[in-house]
Amino acid sequence: MTHPATTPNRASSPGSRPSGASPVARLFLAGGLGLAIVLVAGVQLGAINLSWAQVWAGLTGDGSEHVQRVIFELRLPRTLTGVLIGIHFALSGWLLQLLSRNPLAEAGILGISAGASLVAVVAFIIGDWLVSSTNPYDNTSFALQYLPLFAMAGGLVTALAVYFLGMRHGHLSPVKMTLTGAVIAGMLHALTTGALAFWGHAHTELVAQWLAGSLYGAEWQHLHTLLPWTLIGLASIALLVRPLEVMQLDDEHVCTLGLGLNRWRAFALLIATLLAASAVGVVGPVGFIGLLIPHISRRLAGANLPVQLVLCVLLGAVLAVLADLLGRTMFSPYEVPVGVVSAVLGVPFFLYLLSRQP
16 A cells, blocks of 8 residues: 555646646736726727617617717727737837847837837828828728838838847847947937928828827728738747747857757747737837836746737736726816826836846
């Protein structure tokens, strides 16, 4: 008979994980619950607050024509577009931080958003010159079909420049990459401002609002334009999870395992740029979501990349919708763009992280 003291502990055996599954499930449940709450709040709250009964009646088709218009034409597409841009910026920052092993990496800080914005503004100007009788950004095919493509091209060129200029002795230097990105971002912001001043057009005010990162006026067409890039990004990241886990090792160890390091790094950079720049092309640059959310996800999930991935999706959506909700309710009837609110939340956190860097 086996002595009780020598009986193996089933809870600690390699084949069973009862203690690990429950915390992960609780994290996912909390994230999903938080997302559900901000989604409901995003539909309910605004310049005119709706009651729970009015929201339910509007969603089920029993509400008044005015309530249904507010829900389905104004708040619901705006809130769902906020969900997608939160996912885009959070996953882009997560990929960039894993790729560069740099906790300060993010599309806005590395200049990717600035590059996307510059090319988008140039596209605004050219579009106005070509079709001078209409607004180049009024939910037309230009804004909804071509602008994200222009933004992605600008973001990709900037990302490649930052990546190669951030190399030191054949290896990626996190500090050098961050400083290079900050310098390039500053230069691109200056060029964007100069392009707007050169344009000197009546539409400049509208483009300036877009550059602040605003969900104002978001419609179902914006959601439909962004959703395919969301699905492409999520499918690509699913292929990247395993290589990303291996890439967290030293470069020498990665090479000994037979992983094409440069090829997978280029693919990860491409997907991160696609996610961030496509969101910039639809709603403008929204900073610091890609900085905050990956850090929070790592704190909650540890080194488990698949759990980090799911938390980035949930928490990125929550933060973007919450920032937009705060921006349009705190100073109602005036609105603060979501990019401004996210910057107010993210700058102190960025300074804290920067102070901890060696």
